[in-house]
Amino acid sequence: MALFRNSLTYVWLFLVGTTLVSWWLGATTAVADIDASALSLNFTVTVGIILIAVVKTRFVIWHFMEVRHGPSWLRWTCDSWLAFLAVMVIALYRYSM
Amino acid sequence: MLSGDGAAIERVPDFEMADQQTQSRARFPGQPAMWFFVIGDLWIFTCYFACYAFDRGQHSAGFLQGQLTLSQGIGVFNTILLLTSSLLVAFCVQAAREGATALARRLLLLGGGCGIVFLLVKASEWYLKISTGLPEGSDSFFVYYFMLTGLHFLHVCLGLVILALVFRELKKAGPPHVAFVESGAIYWHLVDLLWIIIFALLYLLR
């Protein structure tokens, strides 16, 4: 069936895979009780999770929203927004911790 | 069921060729007004995420407390559900571009169905959360939780309305208005995209 050999299906598989990875990453520390040592681990985990989310979002924008065929200004706007979001969330979280 | 009726099968081979074709020339997906809305919506949600990140940093213990009561399993299931519905809607756009409106309509129905299941799962999650009561000290987390998931819930509802309009468009005789179908799909992908970020920030963040 052409639908399964379509490039979008591979993108979908990738996205589901990364979701499971970030779940595994986020879940493992749930067992560890919350104490100072776990907190430092938390930050690396947090950055990991946010980066995974950013990568997933970029894939959705480029492949599902077909921005990869779109004009360059649209590509640039979406990417710069995504970068700004990631940097800002990580910075705010780190700064206010 | 996905194979569609006889007419769709002959046209399926050039389905892939269409895929290569689109790569060659730059083409503006959907209508500009929809992009105006999508980009603006992203910025509005950016403000919410910024406030959430800042508050999360300040009293992270309370947020962790609240977050532990959320079940990540349901969150992951919801994420995969919306990803699947996004895939189906993307296939629907490609089918519509090919003129296989019958196949496109079926894919759209499946995508919308996943969206409705997402709403039901989310509503039941809220109901469980409210009935079991919120752990004290984490109510600031739950204001964010209900606000972000609530707004996303409304976006999904609006998305379903737009998908219904696309479905009506595909029902018309003759070639469908492709830009309109693309815009509807772009909005649905926006909804999926927002959920990916909300899921990461609310459920997984440590």
Add this chain to the structure above:
Amino acid sequence: MQTKDQRICLWIAPFFGLLFVFAFWNFQGFFPPMSPTMSAEEVAAFYRDHLGHIRSSMILCNVIGVSLIPFFTVIVVQMMRMNNASRVFSYSYLIAVINGGTLFALADLAWLNAAYRPDRDPQLTMLLNDLAWFAFITPVGFVLVQNFCLAMAVYLDKGPAPIFPRWVAHFNIVTALLMAPSAFALMYKTGPLAWDGAISFWLHIATYALYIAVMFFVLRSAVQKQADEETMLQSSWKEQTA
């Protein structure tokens, strides 16, 4: 367009006007008006002494509170018939009428609530009494816009036979200006601008009553003119077909 319905709406106004006069006369707090300088105990005492009058008159006011709306909608219909360039003034007039109507209801409810339990803490009774007087005297913004819209519509009525004579526009502007200063009753407790003062109360009520009366007669002649036009139209139509 048949004008019988407009005549009915028109004749509603004097009937309810009389009821209003009776209700205001029966409400001891109007003649002479309660002064804002009364202390909380005096206000509470006033409510205890005149409980029967206050309740009866305010219940009547509640019933007929919004009865002048049909009268104002007749004005809107006549404004629709003017050949201005667009209906913007009629729409604005209608929205101002809706807003104005709801405020008198708020005032009336505040009085009734104050009179419901006279043995409340006097300060609460005074608070409700103040709110009632504010909502009754001070919302002149809507009347200003109403009269302004009617005046502009009449000025810009370029038709061969204008619906309203031009002096009606001047009259509307003057009444609006006379009622405008009563908004300052929010600030002053004594003097002519207080809510029991000469300008804010007596001038306001007298101007409003005069306005309704004069507009009633103007509208009656306008509706009559419209009826004559229609009969003339029908008679000429019958001649052609006969």
Add this chain to the structure above:
Amino acid sequence: MTGATLASIAGGESRKGRLLSNPKLDQWICFWSIPVFYILFGVIFVLLGRIMPPPTPTMSTENIIAFMTSPNLSLAVVLLALSLGMYALNSGLMLTQMKRMVGVSPVLRYAYIAVLGVGGLPGCLFPGYMFALGAFRPEYDPEILAMLYDLGFLCFVGSLGCFIIQYVVFTIAVFLDKRGIFPKWLGYFSIWTLVTELVATPVFITQTGPYAWDGLLSFYQGTLIWVAWQTSVTICLYQAIKNQPLEELGLPLKENEL
């Protein structure tokens, strides 16, 4: 209305001695009342009354009494009582342009009228009266003053329902309109204002943080997007009036259509 009157309207320039002979004079009057109203709105709420940006919900009673007895709070409410009617002119103009839309039935206009009839009071005048009551008698007990303070701000920042429905009706009208009197992106813009109004719902629950009535998300973001929306609506209204064809003016009214 015969053709003669139509000509007289369109040929206004030829009439000698008419100073303002612009055929769309009535719409321009209402149009220029919009900036005047919003300047007054700014003076009333920001400069005089210091109601916008709102003080914190967790204010001590002395500050509340100080806020209530601030000298020109009641003057602000007086100006509000005088000028609130101008919003009706703005709405009348919107309705006139909505009447020109093709494919939009009058039901949306009637809904718009009804919603605007309701919207102005709980959102603007009623909070004003609460502050005026506090300013009128500062000798009330502190709890009564605190109650007036809360009632005023909760009504002012929290009255959402009527404005949400106004945006919904306007969005539907813009999307259904086939003549494109208002651009489609304006329809999407009012969806945002609708979203930001919804974000203000927790105003009634929390007293601190970004969702309180002075919070970053429920007040500042909502006001910012509302100001941007109102500016873009005013610009689009200007365009709509300017390129309204002259022969459309002075059309006779269909029998039963408002």
